[in-house]
Amino acid sequence: MKVRLTIYLTMCILALLTVSCGADHYMKKGEKFLAIGEYYDAAAEFKTAYNKTPTKERAKRGQRARKLAYCYDRINSTAKAIAAYRNVIRYKQDSIDTHLSLARMLMKAGSYKEAAKEYQLVLDTLPDNQQAMTGLLSAQTAQEEKDAGSRYIVKKVDIFNSRRADYSPMLFGDEYDQLYFTSTRNEAEGDELSGITGTKAGDIFYSQKDETGKWQRPETIESGLNSEYDEGACCFSPDQRMMYLTQCTTDPNYPRYATIVTSNRSDAAWSKPTPLEISSDTLSSYAHPAVSPDGLWLYFTSDMPGGKGGYDIWRIRLTSAGLGGAENLGEPINTEGDEMFPTFRPNGDLYFSSNGHKGLGGLDIYIATVDPKTHKFKIEHPGYPLNSQADDFGMTFEGPHNRGFFSSNRGDARGWDHIYSFEKPEIIQTVKGWVYEMEGYELPDALVYMVGSDGTNLKLNVKGDGSFTQVIQPGVDYIMLATCKGFLNHKEELRVEPVQESKEYVLQFPLASIRVPVLIDNIFYDFDKYTLRPESVTALDELVKLLNENPNVTIELSAHCDYKGSSEYNKTLSQKRAEAVVNYLIEHGIARDRLSPVGYGKEKPKTIRKKLTEKYPWLKEGDVLTEDFIKKLDPEKQEICNQLNRRTEFIVLRITYGMYDEKGNLKNPPKAQEQTNEDINEEELYFEFE
Structure with missing residues (x-):
């Protein structure tokens, strides 16, 4: 009997050692994947290691559950992340960050009461923790805000969506008849599955409206824009000649850092992307580009040093001589959480997504507008259903109207994003102008200076077809001066009356050449x-x-x-x-x-x-x-x-009549409405209203 018992105990010990060694092997593989940001593959290894860890080794199971929870969190597997975080707590390997992360996941699951308990637990220990204070307030008010709703109308757009992730839509074209977006669908370039998501690497796809205005099935882009790597979250310069997009290359030995690249449009095709060097810092990510409506600034997301915490929104000046220095937008936009996916409505309002502001859960969309009195940003939460308990991000607008598309992973158990349409009915008055040469074609290099009796003072770039569109306000008198090098100026005046429904005024700006009859x-x-x-x-x-x-x-x-x-x-x-x-x-x-x-x-x-x-x-x-x-x-x-x-x-x-006195000296500078095209510069113009 003693011999048999000894043999049995020896076999049990060997089995335990074998299991333990096997678990360590999978942990090491998982750590390698985690080090280069391949969370999906890392989660698979950590899960195997966790399952192979004996239940008696409670500390190890808790530590491995923490790794697993982190990876599930990063790949939007909300339910699995919640279970893993609870295992961390169960095995007493939790910290303040564990409870904050669990609370965030519970918010994304719509479990607001449970989330509130976790946030309160953090505040009981750290009463000044800003993330917990904001999170608790969100958990306490989220359901009420969802019940209140808003005037937004949101619909899932099936024609754009696949069985994988589809996100970050961006409208393109003078008539907004093309939609570019990112997708990990099977038609994407390459054959390998991403170690980050478990799907194919993302590519840029596009859909076009047909002659009846109906969106067509998305197509791939064959011009070299896409590669075997991840491409996504694109935007366009105001003249629509350049695309800015995010690219994430793969290196088996180094972490994956996102970078911003550019592609030029020529003969209706996009070129192979070239890197845009925002900073010499190669250990930070740069993603989610957005160009301001005036074309002077590139906004982007980064975790570079100098931020508020997590990912912040930054901007950098775009000049003819190159890029300026990057600057952080600071408070109140950036928080200790993540601020991502900046985009602009043509009226200049900045839209972005954040999990650090009071919201409904996950990434919520926020609107940042500049207060005309203080010249500082004020933040607005547009409510439900534009926002949900899940991640909501990546807005694009159909011209001046408060309608367009965005992305969300609401209702998808796998955490994959899909494209939705949105509309907020409102009365909008706009002016659409066309700048072109007399007896000739459109002038895409033209500028339009626009001033209003309400203090409006704008410099508008025209599109490739020589057109511009601008929101105008009732009861305001406007003067618009179109200019282009080599042409005489043309001025139009407009009085905007109150209306009961949206209205568009159309003005023509034919410019006379100074070189030909x-x-x-x-x-x-x-x-x-x-x-x-x-x-x-x-x-x-x-x-x-x-x-x-x-x-x-x-x-x-x-x-x-x-x-x-x-x-x-x-x-x-x-x-x-x-x-x-x-x-x-x-x-x-x-x-x-x-x-x-x-x-x-x-x-x-x-x-x-x-x-x-x-x-x-x-x-x-x-x-x-x-x-x-x-x-x-x-x-x-x-x-x-x-x-x-x-x-x-x-x-x-x-073009110099009356500009010089008898001695050949320049007289007093003429008023703005008296300037010739050759005298227009970058300074603001002012007009007199009679």
Whole structure:
């Protein structure tokens, strides 16, 4: 019996040693994965190690449960994280951080009463703990706030979503008809599964609206933008020519740090990303880029030194010479928790997500607006259902309207994110302007200076199609001055009246070139006479307005005829017609010495510009409508060319009229509305309201 008992005890000890050694092996593997941020793979190893650890080794089980809980926490496995944190407490290996983390997970699960108990337990030990104080207040009020709700309407958008994670949507295009977002769906690049999430590495996908306005099934981007690594959380520069996105490369020997990269758009394709060096610090993460509406600042998320705690929101100046220095947004935006996923509404409001402010659980969306009196940020929580007990983040807006898309992992037991639409019904008035060259195309390099009688003073960049959209307020008078290098300015005024429903005003800003002749359309004379017909008044008054808006400009006003008739007759008639226009301008307040009337007769036939070839495809850019050229055409086309030759136009001679005194010294700087395009600079402009 003694021999058998000895053998049995020896076998039991060997078995225990084998189990213990096996658990240690899995712990070591888990630690390696954890060191490089591969939480999913680390959790699998820690779970095996925990299960192989004998129940009698309570301290080890508690310590291993803590590792497991941390990994579950990072991969949004809320229910598993809660169970693991409770095991840490059960085996008495807990700390203040354990109870804070458990409370956060209970908030994400909507277990507000249990979360409150955990926060209170922390406060009983550390009554000044800010995270616990904020968390307890959240737990005590969350259900009431959810019950109160808000005017937001939220819907899950199935067309965008897959069986994996889909998040950080971003609208693109002048008509907001493309949606870019991040997804770990099966169509993503690469074959390996991520050690962080257990899914494929994230890629940027996009969806397009069809001609009926219906969103199409998402597609991959084949231009080299995506790689086998993680790409995600993108945004665009105001001119939509550059994409900023987050990339996280893989190195089996080093931790995974997120970086921000850029991609340029050319011929409707995105280039391979290039790194954006925000700092020489290579041991911090830089993620979730957002460009301010004026294009002057890049906002991002980082855990770099100098923050408030966890991840903070920072910003860095974007200049033509490169990046400026990074600065932390500080309080009240950043907290001891995590602030992430900054984005902007076009009106300048900053939206971000945080788990450090009072909320409903997980990451909640907050709105930061600047108080006009104190010039400091004030924070607003938009409530339920935009926010939920889960993670809510990654907003994008459809122009000035309070509608668009965001991402959330609400209702997904695996913690995967999905894309939702949102809308908050409201009355919005906007102005949409189009800046383009007279007889030409849009001017994407133009700027629009906008001032209002309420103190508004803005400098607006136009989009690639020459358009801009801006929210305006009822009861306010606005003046908008469009400028572009090489062109005369154009000014429009707008009075905004109160309305009962949303309204958009549309304004045109045709800019006259200072380098090529500009056609004055719709100028009419009686046949074979130089008398201006009454229907010419509209066009002539627009010319008066243009010259008043650009008082430092002198022009040559020219009239032209077709090839019919003698040269002497045509030249005389065209000279008198040019003088008739000049006389009208003088009668309406334009100084005579700013105007030079010239009749060219048929000496300067029209040269065709590209824009005109769209209307007349049988003409080519650069064609000169000489008599020989015209006579080779059929009769109908001959008459069209003759009409094009019979024209009145002007060309800018000087842009410094009245700016210098007799000694050649610059006079007092002109008022903003009197400046020529060449005098506009980066300073703020002010207009006088009559």
